[in-house]
Amino acid sequence: MKVLWLVSITIPAAADACGLQAKEIGGGWLSGALGGMTAAPDAPAITVASVDARAETLTVCSKNGVSFALVPTGSVENFSALLKKIAPDLVHIWGTEYAAARTIQQAAQAAGIPVLVGIQGVMVDCALHLNDGVPARLLHSCAAQHLIDRHVPGGLLDVNQARFDTLAQSEAAVLANARHVTGRTSFDRSAVQKLAPQASYYPCNETLRPEFYTPPVWHPRTFGEAPVLLLSQGNYPLKNLHTVLKALPAVLAQYPGAVLRVAGWPPLDKGPLLRPVIDWMFPYQTWCKQLIRRLGLADHVQYTGPLDAAAMRQAYLDADLFLLPSYSENSPNSLGEAMLLGLPCVASAAGGIPDMLQSGVQGMLYGAAGDDAALSAAILQVLALPDHGTALGTAAQIRARVTHDAAKNTAQMIEIYRKVLQREGTL
Template sequence: MKVLWICNVPIPEAKEVMGDETQVRVSWLVGISEALRKKVDLYIAYTSFERTEIAAGKGNQVTFIAVPRNKKAVNQFDEQLEEQMIKVYEMVQPDAIHVFGTEFPHTLSVINASRKSGRNASTVVSIQGLVSIYAGHYTANIPEWVQHFYTVRDLIRHCNIRGAAKEFAARGKYEIEALKKAEHVIGRTDWDEACAKMFNPDVAYHFNNEILRDSFYENEWQYESCEKYRIFMSQGGVPYKGFHYMIEALAVLKRQYPMVSLYITERDFVNPRGIKEKLRLNSYQYYLKKLINRYGLQENIHFLGTLDEKQMCEQYLKANVFVLPSAIENSPNSLGEAMMLGTPTVVSDVGGVKNMIDHEKEGYVYQHDASYMIAYYAGRFFEMGAEAKKITDQARRHASQIFDIEKNIGDLVAIYEKISRIDR
């Protein structure tokens, strides 16, 4: 069976085979593609502004296809991409087409191409996040003055927090149109099913859990090896990821645990090096910096920058607690990674989180805008010490079911087989 994937950017192997210089942000797809290519004839297409013609290259049991787009920014709708996709369909003759994510306008181009070429019934869309919904949560209780504030960087880019939220909403219009036209979607939470059915009551919803990167199946958190009172947060560059909530919680924790530390995978904007770094400060970072200074947390927060898979895994293992304080999520892979490793976890009750973790039995779930509850539950884990393993072992068992590689790949192939028969 021929399966055509359509992604926004290439996985690392595609970059090696095709030589396209583009930012890779889909490392979580690597494991899925490696397992799937052993079961189907896999083609992976991605859009490329550098290309003027469709190009293909052979990788390890997979064919990569670079599809030219006219718009440099991936958040702009490209009227001609639809015809390029039809050409790719004619070239590959896939039995099933799988487009990953709805966040960017190219998904609408794929759906339009599938409808034009009579392949919509064999096309399925995976729901990752939903920008149309995220737009309403983007500002995440940020004060109004901050939402409308501009730094030099924001002025140059003509975009501040409020502008970024509007940009999400603008992309969301294409997302909603794509979902309204789609016949099949793949999801894995009550939240994404509710959203999909809200936009398109007639869409066929297919349940399929994801898989994690290899390192998270191969390691296990141990209390004896972690750094006591150390908290890890996997990202916080945009308001809806809740870094400001975490800072408020850290201020509360510091009263009882002066040695508490937070490690986060963001660049250090508190102590920028040189004028160039200072000018990179955006309005959200400006607000975060004010909070950090207000609470005297300069020595308690450590910025890790960008980490690869193994470095990320190491941070989970070093942490006493993992915190995910987002204002909105679907089924966050970072939560899955923490659970799979057995890192004690405190997570906000948003989106599809309650489909992943059982409060108190596997970790702690709290109201997303109640930052004081982060402090309360993190403190509980601090006081538990090695006893936390009773909770985290249950989280690991649950995660091993959610992220079962063989089952999830088998379910995905079954979805492809089901939709491929519809057009025959």
């Protein structure tokens, strides 16, 4: 069996095989999935393809028994040439929202090759809740801002909303033409039933980055009045840094030395001359800075800068509590990673999160994502436990090791490949 994967980024193994520099931190779960697949004794032959403008022509490289394909543009012609060269029995599209997903789907269907579509986020829900909780005055930008943004991209919320709306439309187009879809949660299954009622749905959990399966794991520490809270991202409203900031004063009232660490860049600052323009072009970051000032949080919020897998793992181990207050998630990898390490977690009950942990047993869920009082109450409830959440973290780890078991998930995906080919009459 030969399977062609289409992924949205050029993963490090592909860049290495083809002599390119890895472009970004991210996509580690794809590397985890690939590692699990190549370790399986009955694994199909995998080719991992991505669109990468650094490849002037269709490029296929191999390393360690895996083939990688770089496609210069996401055109039907390029993907048709790729399919002809690889001649796969099945195309597995990882993610629904990027434009290349629909293009390779069209090319594969035209060539009579079965396609399996893998849900990652549910973009229609992300687009719906992208800017929840943000003041209306920040949601509209003017012609001058758009002009600047075309030359030096900023963080304009209406521009980002338009981008997410386009991603949601791309997702809808892919699912409308899908015959086979794989997902992980009751949340994404419900979305598939609405957007792809004609498709067969195959459940399969996700394998995460390999760094999170090995010791050491999290251990509680005596934090006294200074617990460390960790948020994995805060760059756009969907991830809900603003509600965490609003919840923090109630936490500080009981733990005056508490610190919130945010993985990622702090708000951009190029000095006093450019500061007004930057603040104008990054309204969400500017509003969060204002919240920090107004609430007296300057000494309690730390940005780590972007973290690779090893540094992110250490950030989990150095924290006392992981926070995931997002307005929309399907099966967030950050939550899975924290659970694998045994770190106690507080999360909103949004999207597919309740499928990942049971509140009060493997972590703590709170209701509406934007309810800062409910968030602070959940944080304080875990911090006040005699064991500081150790039992919750241990139970979470046990569950996550089942959910994210690489060998089990790989075997399940291989079985899904066989079922798709059988139903299509090609196996």
